[in-house]
Amino acid sequence: MPGLTDHTRYTSMQNSGINHYDLLLATAAQSREIDRLTIEELGLPGETLMEIAGSRAADLLKEKLIPGDSVLFVCGKGNNAGDAFVIARLLTDYGIHAAIYPVMGTDGFSDDAQKNYDRLLKLAGISGKKIAVWQDWQDPSGFDLIVDGIFGTGIDKEVRQPVSDIIGKMNRSGIPVCALDIPSGIHCDTGRTLGTAVRAETTIQFGLNKLGCYLGDGPDCAGTRVLASLPFPNRYKHSVSVRLAEMNREATEALLHTPPSRRSHKYNNGVVHVIGGSPGLTGAPAYTARAAWTLGLGAVSLIHPAGWQTAATLETPSIIRYPAGGDTDHHFTPDHIEQVLNTLREKPGVAVIGPGIGRNEGTMAFCREIIRRSEGPLVIDADALRCLAGAGALLKERSEKGPVVLTPHPGELKALTDTGSGDDSDRLRAAISYSESTGATVLAKGNPVIVHSAEEKKTILTPYDSTIFARAGFGDILAGNLAAFLSRTSQPSRGSEAALVYGYHKWNEIVSRGKPFPEPSDFT
Ligand SMILES: NC(=O)C1=CN([C@@H]2O[C@H](COP(=O)(O)OP(=O)(O)OC[C@H]3O[C@@H](n4cnc5c(N)ncnc54)[C@H](O)[C@@H]3O)[C@@H](O)[C@H]2O)[C@@H](O)CC1
Ligand SMILES: Nc1ncnc2c1ncn2[C@@H]1O[C@H](COP(=O)(O)OP(=O)(O)O)[C@@H](O)[C@H]1O
Ligand SMILES: [K+]
Structure with missing residues (x-):
């Protein structure tokens, strides 16, 4: 045989x-x-x-x-x-x-x-x-x-x-x-x-x-x-209540063509704001902004400390830049809170905070205030997740104002939730319990990726080998794609699932065009 x-x-x-x-x-x-x-x-x-x-x-x-x-x-x-x-x-x-x-x-x-x-x-x-x-x-x-x-x-x-x-x-x-x-x-x-x-x-x-x-x-x-x-x-x-992600490419991409709805709330769904950047970490928020922009949004803005303006490698003129503070400001600090909140208020949309933002103490205080006072859908990624250690109550309060999705990799999840050995089963438990206790949706990166939405009482696992995305920069791309999908659906688990599935199909498409190891820039 x-x-x-x-x-x-x-x-x-x-x-x-x-x-x-x-x-x-x-x-x-x-x-x-x-x-x-x-x-x-x-x-x-x-x-x-x-x-x-x-x-x-x-x-x-x-x-x-x-x-x-x-x-x-x-x-x-x-x-x-x-x-x-x-x-x-x-x-x-x-x-x-x-x-x-x-x-x-x-x-x-x-x-x-x-x-x-x-x-x-x-x-x-x-x-x-x-x-x-x-x-x-x-x-x-x-x-x-x-x-x-x-x-x-x-x-x-x-x-x-x-x-x-x-x-x-x-x-x-x-x-x-x-x-x-x-x-x-x-x-x-x-x-x-x-x-x-x-x-x-x-x-x-x-x-x-x-x-x-x-x-x-x-x-x-x-x-x-x-x-x-x-x-x-x-x-x-x-x-x-746990299921595999549905790998349906057509349904995923159709979501991107859903017109910005004028549903229940006042936010314009075609807008994404990326808040990030610090010395040496200028590429990350640029990737995130570009990943959101390529998914057909009405407007994407990049809000960054004014000091690194000249070093930024953005290359997409349509992405609107909002430098915060003055030329000598290389990190976000509490001084930038009002300016950034005003920018977010001017054009309501989905905000992503964290790519390349750094862990400077002042920056952490800035992040906590932006999380606390912003409204509408919010993605908390990368170093911004570090400001949440011991701040479950803040997150709970914030989640009541609008959907919040956290995107921790295993190390960040461990720091956030104080879990044990950190194997998949621990990650699953940690993602569910942290989501349930804070009301935020948790998209726990790793293989598999685990998404739990407390609001929808759903847990979703990726059925494919997600280690293909374990290359520097794919977390930033995912955050941008996720924000774009969240601008098209009010269900955080659906937006999260769609961003993951979209990335998987995009990867295969790039491979089938003859590039065996796609890189983040191929996604922008
Ligand atoms: N009851 C049903 O409706 C159906 C059951 N199905 C089959 O039944 C399986 C479950 O059957 P069971 O519950 O009988 O369990 P298993 O067939 O998995 O075997 C359990 C038996 O092994 C013993 N055991 C457990 N761990 C042991 C260890 N480390 N060393 C030595 N012995 C150990 C237990 O005492 C028990 O006698 C399913 O996985 C599936 O294959 C299928 O036939 C479909 C329908
Ligand atoms: N489309 C996708 N499907 C599944 N997992 C993904 C996808 N995109 C990104 N990831 C996950 O994101 C991880 C990369 O993010 P991260 O570890 O934060 O790295 P970085 O910050 O360097 O980009 C990957 O290892 C993988 O777990
Ligand atoms: K068996």
Whole structure:
């Protein structure tokens, strides 16, 4: 068999006909509760769900396997093993040579796993097909695929011997692994490795995407992620509040063509003001302003300390400059507050504060006052985020006046929220709790990017590798793009999602034009 190396089918399955529910990312408890409701309230037996899950997965695998191929099923004792037994039965009937390795023995299977183990052996009996049941690990060379049915969402402690040893052998075998639901050893809620974890080429998730396949070690261990649908009523999925960003380019760009609305509030939506700059950091606010301008706004202004005027590399004459203070002012200080607030009031729009602004003490005091006294949509980026340490109350008050989006990278998020180790799961928790306590939307940069809007009670994760943007200047571009999108929508999470998705498609467009490593200036 050719192996599961051709990912196009999986990828296209993931991208085609996406509906909102296919983007949800569930925790283990949410998965269990949705299972429970479907079984107990709707009355669809768990055994039926397992049959559907197994048959969806078998159909996917049949596209990659031909009769005569050999598949090793490595199984635990829970329902994840039950799924594997269903697949083994269906593939055996299709002409695959199956071997089963129950790594923890054959006693104590869950009820549904036991039923399907018995059915598998019965099928072998009635059809005269031989199914090898391994007692110990054997040399797997000669197998075309290993199916990982050891642990699914039910893992609750570190993987120990002998299972950890077997996982190591699976990983070193060189044979492609297809994980069922989640790679065994990955925690469903955090993506953390519980001692050791399967490294799969493909992961077939059942019913709902699993949060752990998108956080921490999850993406590396899961490989290509596929969703096989189960008949869980959508009504039961409403408890899941985390989802993937919708990578729809057309819808994203259409938002840019939404005319500045004269909706509820008085702000002119076609205007962005960028407040930033300090010695040595003149490029950052220029990038931000240009990134906003290229998205078709009515007006973009750059408000900067007057002292660095001559050093600025702006190159876009349409961007209006507002030098603050006099020629000897190289940093923003509290002396500039009234002048800057007057500029913001003259032409209401979206303000971005922070690119290249520096961390000088006077500048921090300036930032706090601008944040406190400005009105309307506000993006707080880069060093301006540092002025918020211990100023949650200020932010809370400000968020009541208009949407505020913070764009911390992991270091800034840590400083803001005092989180622990700072892995993805910590970032997720920190972004949600800081947003909830302050009312601001948090766009936590990193891989994945995590957006949480307290106002909309939504959390969004990027589904692509965002490390492509880990080059100096892309944070500034994102801040400008974000401000432009916020000028077109009153929903901060929608504006944030759109800015991220826009950047991703723009990146691919530049790469497809023959430039392998796009740079920030390509976005302006
Ligand atoms: N019930 C349902 O409606 C469905 C469940 N499905 C499958 O069921 C899976 C969840 O099944 P389960 O809840 O039975 O859990 P798992 O199959 O993930 O396995 C949990 C079992 O392993 C044991 N265990 C957990 N951590 C361990 C460790 N570190 N070392 C040794 N043993 C450990 C537990 O005590 C339990 O017996 C899903 O991931 C999915 O694959 C699917 O069949 C779809 C439908
Ligand atoms: N379109 C995008 N999609 C996903 N992530 C993005 C995008 N644009 C920027 N980023 C994130 O922003 C980070 C860069 O911002 P930052 O670390 O503040 O750097 P800088 O200030 O040097 O520009 C990237 O590592 C990435 O996490
Ligand atoms: K698994």
